[in-house]
Amino acid sequence: MNLNKSNHWLFALTMLLLVVIGIGIGVSVGSSGLESLQNAWHDDVAWQIIWQIRLPRTLGAFAAGALLGLAGALAQGLFRNPLADPYLLGSASGATLGVALALAFYGGNQFAPDAFVRVGLTGAAFAGALLAVVLTLLLAKGVQHTMRLLLAGVIVGVVMGAMASLIALMRPDVLQNMQGFLLGSTAFIGWPACLVMVYVLLPCLCLAWFFGFAMDALSLGESTALSLGVPLRAMRIVIVLLVTLATGAAVAQTGLIAFVGLAAPHLVRSIVSVKSGSLALLSALMGGLLLLVADILARSLIAPQELPVGVLTAVLGGSYLLWLMYRNQNQGALK
């Protein structure tokens, strides 16, 4: 399926409608089922469940997915590689190391300061992701050379991942918490986490749209983009910053959610042919929808127990990519 230009809006509106429906379903499902929704107006507990637990969690799942979808589209444009994902700059391993360190130092300590407990893991994950990207940039000596950036990201990822594993090996007590982070979860998103992600998402979306023209030009090759007067260096800095911020914000709140950043832009491309700016926005919408659906499934498949949402996105995303590979095998490449 490949819709023409006039139908892009229809696609975007359909996605929006699906997101609204998804949010509706999201606030309706949970261990107490629809009952909480029905009693929300006259039962304080039910209201608390809807307002304090389900709604921020549902909106947060959408925001985290949107951040990852956006970062995925930007990373694929920056690296000019459809298999690039937002974790390529090393942010995932950096965040894991941050969490491992935080857990090792304070995780098992019941006297850890309250503020730390609240923001500790989130902050450590974000700081770790940021540090990893800074290291990647230092190793790559800036943003000029995409291939160097890619290699540096892989190296930083491997080294930081190994360090996190080492910590887990030395402190087995942090292993279970770390595993939770590695699998990704939307279960603990409250209003503050949700708002942080929304605050990061909105400016990132605007900037991605503003720099869409430069990403389009870059899709024709670096020399061509330069010859067209595109400020490549500035553009790369902004894109790296956006990918880092978006990924860092999502990972810090939800852990490592697999495949959303990779699959969302692919799904959009398989339905519409759009310029980079629109691709970024639609990928955000698609990523949000994917994680929203995964979150609902995670809550309802084996209710009242929950599955880690990262497991679902990995299974769904992996299956999708497999299908994509199968579909395109005659063409010889992933589209």
Add this chain to the structure above:
Amino acid sequence: MTKTPTALQALNVYVSLNGQEVLHGIDLKIRAGHWTSIVGPNGAGKSTLLKALAGLLEYQGEVFLFDQPLAYLKAKYRSQQISWLGQNEVTSDDLNVWDVVMLGRLPYQDWMAVPSAQDKQAVEAALQATQASEWRQRRIGQLSAGEKQRVLLARAIAVQASLMLMDEPLTNLDPPHQVDWLEQVRYLTAQGKTVVSVLHEVGMALHADDMVVMQAGRIVHQGACTDLASHRAIEAVFDNRIAIQAVKSDWVAVPNLLRSI
């Protein structure tokens, strides 16, 4: 006789790539309103020279575009004056043909501005010129290599720059479309545009007005394509494995077989 103005001039240009010097003091003059072909064996530095002339890589020495130092020109002005068509650049398959060609109008568009009527007209004309207009709604990834090359050529034409630099523009084009390209270049120079191309097809390169012959990072000859000295220089840099001969009113390159079978 009036002197033809110079579109591009290089003075003592050196370029190093990955710490290795690949251009060793290039001096060059390109006549405005003419087509100049750069030829030479693989690794002679042709593409590097073209990139340096376009200001796409760092160089030592001086390059002048219509007597103005290239290094000091504003990016926007330079992008309006020089149109670039690169060799084998990896392109994303997602954009449709119209959007790709419209990118050629970026140098004239303000940030976030919608394309003007003039932009649309330029894109339309470029698509017509390369017979690519029927694919305007198709994704570039759905086109064959030759069709894609014609779209990229249209993108370069859409810039409507006074100087076009093309690196291996005939890549993947079949003979009829190579002839179309030749006609297009003739049309552009007739309009006063300057075209500089790096070509491997010596036979096609001989149709240009001027010839620059390179070897091992140096220019070994510069002259008119009809000049016999140019022909001898080309034969020499290719180790006399080709011979340039007159056929009817054209010059053609024929292989010099070392042994008969």
